[in-house]
Structure formats: structure tokens, C-alpha cells
Amino acid sequence: MSLPTSTLTVNGRAVEMPTKAGTIGPSVIDISKLYAQTGQFTYDPGFTSTASCESKITYIDGDEGVLLYRGYPIEQLAEHGDFLETCYLLLYGELPTAAQKADFDYRVTRHTMVHDQMNRFFQGFRRDAHPMAVMVASVGALSAFYHDSTDITDEKQRMIASMRMIAKMPTLAAMAYKYTIGQPFIYPKNDLDYTSNFLRMCFAVPCEEYQANPVLSRALDRIFILHADHEQNASTSTVRLAGSSGANPFACIAAGIACLWGPAHGGANEAALKMLAEIGTPERVSEYVAKAKDKNDPFRLMGFGHRVYKNYDPRARIMQKTTHEVLSELGIKDDPLLDVAMELEQIALKDEYFIEKKLYPNIDFYSGITLKAMGFPTSMFTVLFALARTVGWISQWAEMIEDPSQKIGRPRQLYTGAPKRDYVTMAQRG
Numbered sequence: 001m002s003l004p005t006s007t008l009t010v011n012g013r014a015v016e017m018p019t020k021a022g023t024i025g026p027s028v029i030d031i032s033k034l035y036a037q038t039g040q041f042t043y044d045p046g047f048t049s050t051a052s053c054e055s056k057i058t059y060i061d062g063d064e065g066v067l068l069y070r071g072y073p074i075e076q077l078a079e080h081g082d083f084l085e086t087c088y089l090l091l092y093g094e095l096p097t098a099a100q101k102a103d104f105d106y107r108v109t110r111h112t113m114v115h116d117q118m119n120r121f122f123q124g125f126r127r128d129a130h131p132m133a134v135m136v137a138s139v140g141a142l143s144a145f146y147h148d149s150t151d152i153t154d155e156k157q158r159m160i161a162s163m164r165m166i167a168k169m170p171t172l173a174a175m176a177y178k179y180t181i182g183q184p185f186i187y188p189k190n191d192l193d194y195t196s197n198f199l200r201m202c203f204a205v206p207c208e209e210y211q212a213n214p215v216l217s218r219a220l221d222r223i224f225i226l227h228a229d230h231e232q233n234a235s236t237s238t239v240r241l242a243g244s245s246g247a248n249p250f251a252c253i254a255a256g257i258a259c260l261w262g263p264a265h266g267g268a269n270e271a272a273l274k275m276l277a278e279i280g281t282p283e284r285v286s287e288y289v290a291k292a293k294d295k296n297d298p299f300r301l302m303g304f305g306h307r308v309y310k311n312y313d314p315r316a317r318i319m320q321k322t323t324h325e326v327l328s329e330l331g332i333k334d335d336p337l338l339d340v341a342m343e344l345e346q347i348a349l350k351d352e353y354f355i356e357k358k359l360y361p362n363i364d365f366y367s368g369i370t371l372k373a374m375g376f377p378t379s380m381f382t383v384l385f386a387l388a389r390t391v392g393w394i395s396q397w398a399e400m401i402e403d404p405s406q407k408i409g410r411p412r413q414l415y416t417g418a419p420k421r422d423y424v425t426m427a428q429r430g
């Protein structure tokens with residue numbers, strides 16, 4: 001569909017710019033020729049009004065609280081499918097047939113083991129290393145182990161690298177956990193489904209039989225689906241930017257993991273749980289809500305607010321239901337953290353400050369409680385997010401590499417430093 005051009009007046013001169021339409025969502029004004037035409041850049045730190053790429057993978061309507069993977073609503077995928085089906089969908093663009101799904105599951109399963117020398121690589125970390133630090137390093141290190149899948153110009157190598165990362169991420173994540181608690185690594189078991197295998201690698205010990213609880217396994221699988229992709233968020237944009245220089249896929253995903261670690265992004269589930277523990281009892285909630293509203297206090301309610309959602313995060317709704325399922329399966333009736341969370345949500349949703357700023361609970365608000373109940377320590381929460389988001393990062397990276405118009409990402413700046421000045425020798429400096 002052709003749209004009317006947009007006209008921008010720069011220094012009294014009218015400049016025509018093409019407008020591009022997507023299938024749904026706002027259209028964009030193509031400013032790529034603006035500098036050539038006017039000698040001026042646009043300024044948008046934090047990219048609040050800037051589309052950095054064209055993509056067919058994920059769509060978010062933040063005002064309506066809608067999230068679609070390849071057009072399919074997140075609610076339907078989370079209810080009817082499993083995580084590997086979502087992986088297939090994100091990677092290939094369509095839901096798999098039964099035969100395609102069986103083949104995909106088989107291929108992922110056959111790549112779950114990591115090179116045995118990785119065990120020695122792990123021994124170099126301090127025992128108290130944060131598992132996210134271990135993940136950044138070990139995923140980056142995959143490029144030192146799998147030289148046969150780092151040539152990004154070879155489509156087959158790109159796919160092998162993608163399968164390797166989806167398959168090995170649970171193995172590495174479980175190893176990062178086992179290492180910090182001083183237990184032996186548990187090898188993957190290929191007759192288990194993806195998520196039960198991961199639970200087993202985390203919680204089994206060699207001296208006992210282990211059987212994953214199917215309710216917990218299904219709940220965690222759903223959590224993975226909810227986290228699988230989220231459009232051009234900070235870590236995905238990091239992966240795309242790193243990949244735009246031609247860096248190998250393992251290095252790019254390691255860059256994404258590093259970005260995800262921050263408390264404003266994936267680290268929020270860890271931060272949200274710490275905050276609920278700090279609040280401690282429902283009676284203290286109003287004190288913390290007041291702190292969050294105080295302009296002179298840097299405190300923010302972790303797990304609240306989102307750059308894109310200005311309505312209830314659709315993932316948070318599914319997450320809330322999953323939390324209750326998990327707690328009821330485990331027979332946890334009175335979880336003090338859940339009591340604080342429910343009270344906080346109720347107060348915040350009625351508070352003028354939160355209503356006016358459209359601050360709703362996001363996915364991280366409930367995921368921490370659920371993961372804790374399953375037995376994961378807080379330091380593992382963001383690792384689980386990274387595990388699930390890997391497929392999104394890879395799909396977005398592959399889409400970028402396959403785009404013929406792709407070039408290195410190179411933002412410009414508004415320079416506000418010193419103008420040109422002459423060097424002053426040390427003796428002459430005051």
C-alpha cells in the first residue's frame with residue numbers, strides 16, 4: 001500500500017520523506033535520506049520514536065496489551081503449544097506440521113550435549129560467580145568450540161549454530177547452577193522433553209532417580225513461551241547491532257545475554273523478588289508505594305511499568321495464572337511473597353500515580369514467585385529468561401542477516417563536548 005509522503009520543514013526548506021506501512025501498527029516515516037538532504041540528524045535517545053528495522057517476527061500493541069508471534073496471539077500459543085513449537089514458529093515463520101515438529105524436536109535433542117572440554121572451562125570460574133556472568137562467558141566461548149558453525153555467509157552453518165544454541169542453552173544454564181552449588185553436572189537425557197530435561201539437569205543428583213513433576217514442567221515450558229521473543233527490546237537490539245558487523249552468532253547471543261542482565265530488563269524478575277522480600281508484609285506495601293511515587297527517591301516498583309505496554313502486559317496475566325497453578329501443585333497455600341505481591345498489585349492498580357502513568361504489573365512481577373516456588377534461586381531467574389529468549393534473538397539475528405539491505409548499525413550523535421582546541425604541554429597546564 002502506498003502512503004502519502006510526509007513533509008518536514010528544516011531551516012525553511014520543505015523535505016519530502018516516504019512513509020512506509022506495516023501490516024498492522026503505526027506506519028513509519030523513512031528518514032534515511034534526511035542527513036544527505038539537510039545535513040541534520042534526528043535525535044531520539046532511548047529510541048522512543050524510532051523503528052530500527054523492518055521485521056516479520058513479533059508484533060506488540062502496547063496500548064491494547066497485545067503480543068503476537070508471527071501473527072499468533074501469545075495466549076493461544078501458551079495454552080495449546082509447547083516451547084519447541086514456538087521456537088519452530090519464530091525461526092521458520094509458520095507452525096510446524098506433526099512431521100516437521102517431530103524432526104525439529106529430534107534435531108534440538110541431538111545437540112543438547114556440550115563439548116566435554118566445556119567442563120574444564122567451567123572450572124575456571126569462582127564458585128560464587130553469578131550464573132549470568134557464567135552464561136555471558138560460556139555462550140561466547142561456544143564460538144571457540146564450534147568453528148564449523150561461525151561462517152555467517154553459509155546458510156547451513158547459520159542453522160546449525162541456531163540449533164546448537166537452542167539445544168545447549170538449557171545444558172549451560174543447568175551447569176551454571178550446578179557449579180555454584182557445588183554439585184556434579186548432570187548430562188542431558190534425550191528421551192525427555194526439552195523442559196523436563198532442563199529441570200532434571202538442574203535438580204537431579206547422580207545418587208538418586210529424578211522425575212520432573214509434569215505440572216511444573218508444563219508451567220516452566222509456558223514461562224519459556226512467554227519469554228521467547230519481544231520485538232526490538234534492548235537485548236534483541238544488542239544482538240542485531242552486534243550481528244550487523246558480521247560477528248559470529250555465539251558472540252552476538254553472548255552480547256544479548258549481557259544486556260539482558262540489567263535490572264531494567266531481564267534482571268527485573270530477580271529485583272522484583274528481592275523487593276517483595278524487602279517489603280516483607282502486606283502492611284508495609286503502602287510505605288513502598290509512597291517511596292515509588294516520591295520524586296526525590298530513586299526507588300521504583302520492580303516488575304511494574306514497561307516501555308511499550310501502557311496496558312496490562314498480556315504475559316503477566318498468563319504468568320499470574322501459572323503462579324497459582326504452581327503454588328497449588330506444590331501445596332503452598334500461604335506464600336508471604338505472594339501476599340505482598342497481591343496487595344501491591346491491588347494498591348498500585350488503584351493509585352492515581354500508577355493509573356495516570358499507565359504503570360501495570362509486567363511479566364517479571366509474578367515470574368520470580370513462580371520460579372522461587374519451583375526451587376530456583378533468585379540468581380537463576382535471569383538465566384531462565386536468557387534461555388527462553390535465545391530463540392527470539394536467533395530468529396531476529398537470522399532475519400537481519402538474510403535481509404539484502406542489511407548494513408552495519410551505526411547511530412550518530414549530538415556532540416556536546418569541547419570544540420577543537422590545541423594540545424597544552426604538561427608544563428603549561430595550570
Ligand code: CMC
Pocket residue numbers: 233263264265266267268292293299300301302303304305306307308357359362363364
Ligand atoms: N515505579 C515507579 N515509577 C515508575 C516505574 C516504576 N516501576 N516505572 C516508571 N515509572 C515512572 C517514572 O518515574 C516516570 O515518571 P515521570 O514521568 O514523572 O518522570 C514515568 O513513570 C515514565 O517512566 P520512564 O522511566 O520514562 O519509562 P521507560 O519507558 O523509560 O521505562 C521501565 C520502562 C520498564 C524501564 C520502567 O518502567 C522501570 O524501570 N520498571 C521497573 C523495572 C522493570 O520491571 N523492568 C522489567 C520490564 S519487562 C521485562 C523486560 O522487558 O525485560
